[in-house]
Amino acid sequence: MSQSFDIAVIGATGTVGETIVQILQERDFPVGQLHLLASAESAGSSVPWRGKNVRVREVDAFDFSTVQIAFFAASAAVTRSYSSRATAAGCAVIDLSGGLPVEQAPNLVPEVNGDVLQGLSQPCQVACPSSSAAALALVLGPLRGLLEIQRVSVTACLAVSSQGREGVTELARQTAELLNMRPLEPKVFDRQMAFNLLAQVGAPDAQGHVPLEKRLVSELRELLSLPLIKVGVSCIQVPVFFGDSLSVSVQTTSAVDIAAISAALDAADGIDLVDAGDYPTPVGDAVGQDAVYVGRLREGVDDACELNFWVTSDNVRKGAALNAVQVAELLIKDVS
Template sequence: MSRTFNVAVVGATGAVGNQMLEVLAERNFPVNQLRLLASERSEGSFLEFRGEEVMVERLTQDSFKGIDIALFSAGGGRSLEFCPVAAKAGAVCIDNSSAWRMDPDVPLVVPEVNPQAIAGYSAKGIIANPNCSTIQMVVALKPLHDFARIKRVVVSTYQAVSGTGQKAIDELRIQSGELLNGRPVECKVYPHQIGFNCLPHIDVFLDNGYTREEMKMVQETVKIMGDSGIRVTATTVRVPVFYGHSESVNIETEVKLSAAKARELLAAAPGVELVDDVANNLYPMPIDAVGQDLTYVGRIREDESIDNGLNLWVVADNLRKGAATNAVQIAEILAARYL
């Protein structure tokens, strides 16, 4: 790629924003000018990019002049307000929030699954990055769906606190220390203690008894896979892990898919690392996924309770493949094929 691009990172000082800068550098994305944007409390601070210090600017209505690609990770409210502003200024927005994901005019993209959807960016100048848990699941499901068509998915997630942000990371660290020293803990980020505990509660509860996080997985999976016939049910759980989301995924397929065939398909799938050797205690774990961009799949076994069922264990770094890396991968395809 000989052309270079002016890139803005919105929410640059946050956990995902920092990862976006790392991934842009690691993958040698052709950045000409880099503009770092954040709230006024971060204005004037500096972040490093490719060995140079870049000053953080305050996000305003005039921040996107001359920008080609804007990577957003500043929350849904900021995305709803500023993505149209950026698009009007000529930038293509790749948004990490949930604000635009289910908009029918906005493509929802995982490059290993539906890269062709990126072409739809021109409708609004926005591409949505899916939920972190959805991303890693559909990367694993895509090759299986293409072979045997998935009818139903039952997923339970075990999600790291970094999915909530830096304050949650700090809360788990502080609570762990307090508990190990026999002292009471204070709960500020979560409604209950997260240290040495599991919370079956991510985002707000809805009228149907599911949380918003669970319904994101239901709705986003169908949109990304492009098959309205897939039925999905999810239970999402916050666990006392700093980085890396894990998922127990049960699928039912139209035709028989053996565990051996599933391993063969996944071993050849883009973005997947098969780790499935239980005889030697090898299976995916979040500590191995941290800092990596692959989706790790293991514990593959046939579900003996139904005819065409399969169980999987899926793990990925939620800040990288679940957010920053997926966004940069979208930007790479966008830059190479469409800009």
């Protein structure tokens, strides 16, 4: 019998935490004991697991020496409060919050930079990047041998689930209120989200950049091992429940070969290249799926050294939960 591993999921009642539990079951991860943890406010609820309901307990009282891997799918503050305790107890940490510095927990997308694990001491701390960075790195990774990338420009259209369950509930509430001609009072977002576009996601700094934009820039450079590439990012909030979409423009040093690029993407793990003349959407294609969908692959209107394309993927499932479980699969590969 193969070895089993005791697992903790912190933030188990959130959208990402619940999806991690679901994917662990779907992929038949060798889980021995599953411990579901959350804040005191969420403790006491239950999450389905292997035909039964597992009770969620409070993270503050948990003994991390009883597990080998901990998924941190709560806030960055929670990760910073408990990750060191977990590592000191001999538990590997997979952080999905962006709460740890890269020097402490390098970002990892297994299809792109899985070799990062080889140089880490055990028990290790690793991070999953933002869902947009994960999706874009997955697409650009197979192209590094074909293109000398100078600049990447991205408009990231982010689903409201990027704000957690509260964002999903807020969009549903606003939509219902407007359709029933009731007065709208924004709560999670600073203005109307339903049937609207918001030009920023989060509070900007003095230069006008929001934290998620700066995070995407640094994560993309790290994942691709291209620290000098120029990256321009605009994150906008769109009235979509699940599924991020990216409009991407890549500036290269020589003319792009669309046929060669298409072949590389078509052969890459985790990518579904949509035929020319068609394009993917989050609702029609990506939601609930394990692939990153790419479409509208084309060179610039008047610049043969410009590559443009469209990307969409399930931000909760593919961009966060599945990536984290794939990282865990790498961690246990040599010991299971």
